[in-house]
Amino acid sequence: MQWDTEFAISILPRLMEGVIVTIQATLLGAVLAFTLGLLLAVGRLVSGPVPSKCLYWGGEFIRRTPLLVQLYFLFYLLPEIGIVLSPLVAGVIGIGLHYSTYTAEVYRAGIENVDRGQWEAARALNYPPAQTWTKVIIPQAVPPMIPALANYLITMFKETPLLSAITVIELMNSARIVANQTYRYIEPITMVGLFFLAVSIPSVLLSLWLENRFARQD
Amino acid sequence: MNDNTMISFENASKSYGALQVLRNLNFHVDPGEKISLIGPSGSGKTTILRILMTLESLTSGYVLVDGQQLWHEEKQGQLVPASEKHLQNVRADIGMVFQHFNLFPHLSVLKNVTEPQRISRGVAAPEAKEAAVELLEMVGLGDKLDHYPGQLSGGQKQRVAIARALALKPRIMLFDEPTSALDPELVSEVLNVMRKLAHETDMTMLLVTHEMSFAREFSDRVIFFDKGVIVEQGAPEQIFQNPCEERTRNFLHKFIA
Ligand SMILES: Nc1ncnc2c1ncn2[C@@H]1O[C@H](COP(=O)(O)OP(=O)(O)OP(=O)(O)O)[C@@H](O)[C@H]1O
Ligand SMILES: [Mg+2]
Numbered sequence: 221m222q223w224d225t226e227f228a229i230s231i232l233p234r235l236m237e238g239v240i241v242t243i244q245a246t247l248l249g250a251v252l253a254f255t256l257g258l259l260l261a262v263g264r265l266v267s268g269p270v271p272s273k274c275l276y277w278g279g280e281f282i283r284r285t286p287l288l289v290q291l292y293f294l295f296y297l298l299p300e301i302g303i304v305l306s307p308l309v310a311g312v313i314g315i316g317l318h319y320s321t322y323t324a325e326v327y328r329a330g331i332e333n334v335d336r337g338q339w340e341a342a343r344a345l346n347y348p349p350a351q352t353w354t355k356v357i358i359p360q361a362v363p364p365m366i367p368a369l370a371n372y373l374i375t376m377f378k379e380t381p382l383l384s385a386i387t388v389i390e391l392m393n394s395a396r397i398v399a400n401q402t403y404r405y406i407e408p409i410t411m412v413g414l415f416f417l418a419v420s421i422p423s424v425l426l427s428l429w430l431e432n433r434f435a436r437q438d
Numbered sequence: 439m440n441d442n443t444m445i446s447f448e449n450a451s452k453s454y455g456a457l458q459v460l461r462n463l464n465f466h467v468d469p470g471e472k473i474s475l476i477g478p479s480g481s482g483k484t485t486i487l488r489i490l491m492t493l494e495s496l497t498s499g500y501v502l503v504d505g506q507q508l509w510h511e512e513k514q515g516q517l518v519p520a521s522e523k524h525l526q527n528v529r530a531d532i533g534m535v536f537q538h539f540n541l542f543p544h545l546s547v548l549k550n551v552t553e554p555q556r557i558s559r560g561v562a563a564p565e566a567k568e569a570a571v572e573l574l575e576m577v578g579l580g581d582k583l584d585h586y587p588g589q590l591s592g593g594q595k596q597r598v599a600i601a602r603a604l605a606l607k608p609r610i611m612l613f614d615e616p617t618s619a620l621d622p623e624l625v626s627e628v629l630n631v632m633r634k635l636a637h638e639t640d641m642t643m644l645l646v647t648h649e650m651s652f653a654r655e656f657s658d659r660v661i662f663f664d665k666g667v668i669v670e671q672g673a674p675e676q677i678f679q680n681p682c683e684e685r686t687r688n689f690l691h692k693f694i695a
Contacts, residue, residue, distance in 0.1 A: 335540075337536060337538055337540035338540060338542070340491075340493050340536070340540060341536070341540035341541075341542070343491070343492065343493060343529075344491050344493070344529075344532075344533065344534040344536075344603070345554040345557075345558055345602070345603075345606065346526060346529050346530055346554075346558035346606070347554070347557055347558055348526070348557075348558075351557045355553065355557060356542060359544045360542075360543065360544055
């Protein structure tokens, strides 16, 4: 099989549609993973021992099972109990939920790294619990977490091709469709690889930069 | 018990597991009184302040602040352990200055002093700022409003911490070795501020310190602790010149030598 540049250019618009869905799925999944992870981490710290254990085991369960299985569950099994999700929504929930168990660990470590004296100062200044979190702890805990969170963002991005298994027409799936219709694999699949590389290399540089910028100074 | 008492410890005890840190402690502090707590390391001085600031709970006994139970509240004629709400009410009268400052590193000096007023006393922004600027000028940091704690010396940090605590208008101020984390040449700038507070305000003050000469001029009364009990207390002249107890003498000797 020979590389055909003209053909490659001709399928570019169709692949771009896939790119947009890939980016959508990554960003929406990340927003979900980052917020849900924070709620999980704070929830574990403020709730009693029993709910905290439940959150812990729930998180472990999600983390220790493959994302692909979870995607099948969300898309193919939930309709059996009357919950029908569009492929993209199921995919975003799947990625977001799965990676929230990882980001929760990042948040937990970040929160535990805040000096005990900060909690005590907040108490001595009579801060209510909510403001102790929002005005004292979280603003200090988050900057050192940024590099780790950015790494999970890149990982989520690289995992989006899994969504093709639940019929989301993201980049990988659009390439597969093109290939099936034209019987040419070399151009679409190479272009998918190049696209992921083109995003991954700068993001590695970005995460190195973040590492320097936000690493704890003390 | 005297009605006109700002702080009372009544048979107060504190243990960490098997380690008893305070043993049936009884003492009273009058409104406006300036008290120094001295004693060897591990004698329980910090623990007393932390119990008052509600950072540490009591194991048994009672603590009263301005006649109100601190760690208990009355429910249907019975004393029960205090709720968070009750602690919040009583705590509003108390401010604390820590050995390691505990400033908020992500906030400017000005914000360190305005934000607590806004959050825990609901002061409007312009008034909070006005009060903060006035206090920061009082501690000699009127020119550092936009600096961050990381840009300040230890002495400057501790002065910001004092301004921050004062901004909430406490009636009781607790100082836990406020100068012991400072380089020697920075100690006096903090002591000067405290001296001014002692002279110019009627706040009740409890100071834990190893600065004996400052304790002597600052306080109305000095209490010497050892192993969680009060060994001896009295006017500074008496304690420093004429201690009655052997243990006090031995302890003070180390500071003269
Ligand atoms: N959280 C804790 N858990 C266990 N033991 C503790 C805890 N906090 C304090 N202690 C112990 O309680 C005792 C009294 O401590 P405290 O800090 O009140 O002493 P101190 O008089 O302030 O001493 P120093 O002059 O060294 O500051 C010490 O033996 C200390 O090790
Ligand atoms: Mg101490």
